[in-house]
Amino acid sequence: MADRKLRVLIAKPGLxxxxxxxxxxxxxxxxxxxxxxxTGIRQTPEMIAEAALxxxxxxxxLSILSGAHMELFPRVINALKERDIDPGEVLLFAGGIIxxxxxxxxxxxxFRAIFGPGTSTEDVVRFVREWDAARQNGxx
Amino acid sequence: MSEVxxxxxxxxxxxxxxxxxxxxxxxxxxxxxxxxxxxxYPRSGRAHTVGLTGSAGSGKSTLVGALARxxxxxxxTLGIVAIDPTSPFSQGALLGDRIRMQDLTSDPQVFxxxxxxxxxxxxxxxxxxxxxTALDAFGKDVVLxxxxxxxxxxxxxxxxxDTTVVVLTPGSGDDVQAMKAxxxxxxxxxxxxKRDLPNADLLARQLQSIVDAAPGERRTPIVRTSSALxxxxxxxxxxxxxxxxxxxxxxxxxxxxxxxxxxxxLALARQMLLARVxxxxxxxxxxxxxxxxxxxxxxxxHSAADALxxx
Numbered sequence: 390m391a392d393r394k395l396r397v398l399i400a401k402p403g404l405x406x407x408x409x410x411x412x413x414x415x416x417x418x419x420x421x422x423x424x425x426x427x428t429g430i431r432q433t434p435e436m437i438a439e440a441a442l443x444x445x446x447x448x449x450x451l452s453i454l455s456g457a458h459m460e461l462f463p464r465v466i467n468a469l470k471e472r473d474i475d476p477g478e479v480l481l482f483a484g485g486i487i488x489x490x491x492x493x494x495x496x497x498x499x500f501r502a503i504f505g506p507g508t509s510t511e512d513v514v515r516f517v518r519e520w521d522a523a524r525q526n527g528x529x
Numbered sequence: 530m531s532e533v534x535x536x537x538x539x540x541x542x543x544x545x546x547x548x549x550x551x552x553x554x555x556x557x558x559x560x561x562x563x564x565x566x567x568x569x570y571p572r573s574g575r576a577h578t579v580g581l582t583g584s585a586g587s588g589k590s591t592l593v594g595a596l597a598r599x600x601x602x603x604x605x606t607l608g609i610v611a612i613d614p615t616s617p618f619s620q621g622a623l624l625g626d627r628i629r630m631q632d633l634t635s636d637p638q639v640f641x642x643x644x645x646x647x648x649x650x651x652x653x654x655x656x657x658x659x660x661x662t663a664l665d666a667f668g669k670d671v672v673l674x675x676x677x678x679x680x681x682x683x684x685x686x687x688x689x690x691d692t693t694v695v696v697l698t699p700g701s702g703d704d705v706q707a708m709k710a711x712x713x714x715x716x717x718x719x720x721x722x723k724r725d726l727p728n729a730d731l732l733a734r735q736l737q738s739i740v741d742a743a744p745g746e747r748r749t750p751i752v753r754t755s756s757a758l759x760x761x762x763x764x765x766x767x768x769x770x771x772x773x774x775x776x777x778x779x780x781x782x783x784x785x786x787x788x789x790x791x792x793x794x795l796a797l798a799r800q801m802l803l804a805r806v807x808x809x810x811x812x813x814x815x816x817x818x819x820x821x822x823x824x825x826x827x828x829x830x831h832s833a834a835d836a837l838x839x840x
Binding site: 418442445 | 544545546549550552553557615616618619620621622623624625627628631634635640641642643645647
């Protein structure tokens with residue numbers, strides 16, 4: 390029996406050094422039985438896309454508090470595309486301090502959920518699981 | 530051409546995305562993964578495979594990072610497999626080895642893959658050897674494997690790697706541990722890491738006396754390093770290259786590879802037999818019944834295992 394595991398990349402692009410939120414989410418997903426690759430702070434878009442490529446992850450979660458998301462997130466998407474990774478095939482989500490006005494443009498870009506402060510980790514876990522279940526059904 | 534054959538083809542053309550997909554298939558032990566591995570195996574055997582083991586906190590990740598930088602300076606292309614434990618409670622894992630190798634991860638000549646142990650007890654994950662084969666067949670000059678540091682995992686690492694490096698640190702009773710765990714028989718290179726700590730020289734001398742007393746033609750070198758300060762890393766790279774030259778001698782190489790092949794075949798056979806026994810009894814309650822009887826001391830564990838295998 391093949392042991393299929395969801396592999397998740399949790400990354401922090403840009404220069405803010407506060408990774409409590411990213412670590413809490415990483416732990417929650419780990420405790421939900423997923424394999425979570427955590428890359429640490431101050432990642433460039435290229436480093437994030439490289440990690441996604443080398444680790445062949447199903448899910449990429451970005452955490453950002455600096456306000457540079459409209460600058461950095463498109464660059465992450467481009468870096469993924471440059472590496473032959475279709476942003477539609479991986480589950481992209483983001484969390485952190487992101488103004489409401491930016492949510493719609495980010496969803497247009499390919500981010501399927503934006504989690505703000507106060508989000509319960511259970512919501513994040515459920516969101517990833519539901520996406521995975523839908524993907525499984527779609528494949529059949 | 531099947532999808533997996535196409536992937537193997539693309540990987541052979543140097544496509545890293547295809548390599549990564551194949552690593553996943555092998556790790557998940559799917560039929561496609563086995564097919565890919567069968568196709569890649571004959572093309573492997575050219576890389577210098579190096580296993581690094583040592584107890585948790587001995588500085589393996591940082592050492593692997595420093596060593597990888599030195600090997601890149603020497604122009605080597607690298608595959609790295611870094612293993613972290615799977616939680617026995619959630620079956621999930623937090624894989625954090627990239628944190629200590631950040632600067633390496635944007636170098637296209639370095640391919641770093643994190644792996645969880647997925648229930649394997651030996652310090653390696655079940656598919657580690659398969660991943661090493663794929664990185665080797667991809668054309669990497671050196672493949673480094675960093676184990677989880679379970680303590681007794683050295684035999685499995687040695688069965689997979691050309692060169693086994695055992696990392697010890699001063700002040701952790703490691704010299705006695707080293708003798709207990711049979712590390713002397715397994716280590717091709719001994720590293721005393723954190724050499725800036727007190728007692729590092731003492732540990733190195735103790736190890737030297739053990740090495741001197743050991744039988745055999747080859748004296749295991751002892752390298753003192755500080756991976757955090759980047760000291761002793763060039764000596765370590767030299768020691769690895771010297772050992773690679775040693776195992777490249779035809780007679781040594783043949784013996785080494787045969788022993789590895791024997792271990793791998795038997796380990797896989799054991800794994801498959803266990804999977805078969807478990808599959809045979811999935812849902813018939815026999816295992817649970819036997820377990821309960823053993824727990825009540827009605828039968829002994831050997832007889833129960835016998836009964837389980839007999840059907």
